Amino acid sequence: MQKQMAAIVSVPVNKEGKRLEVSLGRNMEKVIKANTDALWARLQEENAKHEKLERDHTQQITNLITNCINKDFPAIMEKIIKKEIAAVGQAVVRAITPVLEKCVSSAITESFQKGVGDKAVIQLEKAVNSKLEGTVARQIQAQFQTSGKQALQDALRSSVEASIVPAFEMQCKSMFEQIDGTLQNGLVKHLTAAQQQYDSTHSPLAMALRDAIGSASSITRTLSGELAEGQRKLMAIAAAGAGSSMANPLVSPLSNGPLAGLREMQPEAPIDPTKELSRLIAEHKYEEAFAAALHRSDVAIVSWLCFQVDLQGVLSLVPMPLSQGVLLALLQQLACDINNDTAKKLAWMTDVAVAINPADPMIAVHVRPIFDQVYQILGHHRNLSTTSASEANSIRLLMHVINSVLMSCK
Numbered sequence: 442m443q444k445q446m447a448a449i450v451s452v453p454v455n456k457e458g459k460r461l462e463v464s465l466g467r468n469m470e471k472v473i474k475a476n477t478d479a480l481w482a483r484l485q486e487e488n489a490k491h492e493k494l495e496r497d498h499t500q501q502i503t504n505l506i507t508n509c510i511n512k513d514f515p516a517i518m519e520k521i522i523k524k525e526i527a528a529v530g531q532a533v534v535r536a537i538t539p540v541l542e543k544c545v546s547s548a549i550t551e552s553f554q555k556g557v558g559d560k561a562v563i564q565l566e567k568a569v570n571s572k573l574e575g576t577v578a579r580q581i582q583a584q585f586q587t588s589g590k591q592a593l594q595d596a597l598r599s600s601v602e603a604s605i606v607p608a609f610e611m612q613c614k615s616m617f618e619q620i621d622g623t624l625q626n627g628l629v630k631h632l633t634a635a636q637q638q639y640d641s642t643h644s645p646l647a648m649a650l651r652d653a654i655g656s657a658s659s660i661t662r663t664l665s666g667e668l669a670e671g672q673r674k675l676m677a678i679a680a681a682g683a684g685s686s687m688a689n690p691l692v693s694p695l696s697n698g699p700l701a702g703l704r705e706m707q708p709e710a711p712i713d714p715t716k717e718l719s720r721l722i723a724e725h726k727y728e729e730a731f732a733a734a735l736h737r738s739d740v741a742i743v744s745w746l747c748f749q750v751d752l753q754g755v756l757s758l759v760p761m762p763l764s765q766g767v768l769l770a771l772l773q774q775l776a777c778d779i780n781n782d783t784a785k786k787l788a789w790m791t792d793v794a795v796a797i798n799p800a801d802p803m804i805a806v807h808v809r810p811i812f813d814q815v816y817q818i819l820g821h822h823r824n825l826s827t828t829s830a831s832e833a834n835s836i837r838l839l840m841h842v843i844n845s846v847l848m849s850c851k
Contacts, residue, residue, distance in 0.1 A: 449738035453777045460780070484635055491631055495624060502616060517605065525596040532592055537580055544576045718746055727755055727762040735770050740778035743771065744786070752789050756796045765801040768793050769811055776815040779822055787835040790815075794842045799849055812843050819843075 714737060721730035727750065734746045755762060763771075772793045775786050799808040822828060823836045 449736065452738045453740055453774065457777055480638075483638075487631065487635065491627060495627065498623070499620065502620060506613070506616070514605075521600050521604070522597065525593060525600060528596060529593045533581070540580050541576075544572070544580075714742055715745065718742070719749070722746075722749055725762070728764060728767060731763060731767050731771060735767065735774060738774075740774055743774050744778060744782065747775075747789050748785075753792050756792050761796065763796075765798055765804045768797050769804050769807065772797065772815060773811050776818045779818060783822075783828075783832050784835065787832065787839055791835070791839045791842055794839065794846060797846060799846050809847060812847055816840060816843050 714733070718730050718734060721727075721733070730746060730750075731743075734742045772790055775790050775793070779786050779790075794812075797804075797808070799805060819836050819840055823833055823840075828836070
């Protein structure tokens with residue numbers, strides 16, 4: 442009998458434990474996802490701010506370079522051109538002087554060959570001046586178009602290549618190195634701060650979730666052990682009541698009701714239990730019907746049976762057709778399946794709790810442990826976010842009833 446009760450109890454306990462684990466896992470996933478999304482949004486916002494600052498900094502550097510080229514570069518070029526033009530003028534003079542000397546010598550020689558005299562001197566002077574002016578003008582123009590222009594271009598090119606281009610390259614290189622260094626340092630600092638923030642945010646959350654999992658597992662194990670022990674003791678009480686021949690009217694329903702039903706319900710159970718339970722209800726054999734449903738350890742069958750009968754009307758009959766042991770087991774199994782049809786089960790549990798007599802000698806030892814278990818289940822369900830206001834009020838009323846019963850046990 443104890444082994445059968447242990448098997449009966451283990452199924453709802455395992456179901457409830459799995460349900461708690463699934464619910465806790467879903468809540469953990471929601472919390473982790475919400476925190477991860479918030480952190481990711483914050484990281485994206487920080488990255489956007491950082492990129493905007495870097496773009497502004499780059500734009501400022503670009504503006505400085507543009508201003509330098511537009512304002513300082515023309516003045517430098519003007520100074521270099523003036524300097525180079527002065528040097529080119531000296532080169533032109535040095536190139537033209539030999540040509541002039543040669544022209545003057547040839548003109549003088551020609552004049553002396555024609556004759557010497559005042560008239561000749563005057564003519565010579567005029568000829569020399571006219572020829573000298575024309576020759577000098579042509580030579581200067583030709584020399585400047587050939588050698589002067591090329592010399593000016595070469596000097597300007599060499600000056601630009603030697604002074605401006607290297608300085609501009611060095612300046613740009615240093616500026617871009619500074620930009621690259623600033624970007625690298627900023628990215629490293631930003632990533633370090635983001636990683637530290639991520640670690641600091643998720644470490645307490647992970648510890649809290651681990652603690653919650655450990656607490657839930659401990660509660661599940663405790664409830665499983667206590668539920669199994671309570672069912673085992675209830676069946677022991679039922680067996681003891683069946684073996685005795687006492688004429689106590691409160692004891693005889695327990696010995697003749699659920700125990701007889703348990704003895705009759707051996708492995709050869711009907712395929713559809715609802716038919717047998719419907720027959721028992723039709724015959725008003727409520728004790729045997731509830732004992733058979735509780736023996737199956739199937740909360741769905743127990744709930745179905747409660748829906749089929751007017752439980753409040755059955756509990757108000759005199760004498761009461763249900764024994765105290767069946768009532769206590771019914772309260773325990775309804776509490777294990779309180780998540781389904783919560784409002785209806787709370788009403789049934791309230792009626793059953795009111796009908797239980799804690800002073801009954803057959804259940805007096807087990808009333809407090811089972812009521813404590815039910816009280817814990819109700820307290821946990823009341824704190825859930827899915828519990829409505831009406832359900833919370835019903836739970837509060839049932840907890841007051843349980844407290845009253847427990848106070849009467851002292």
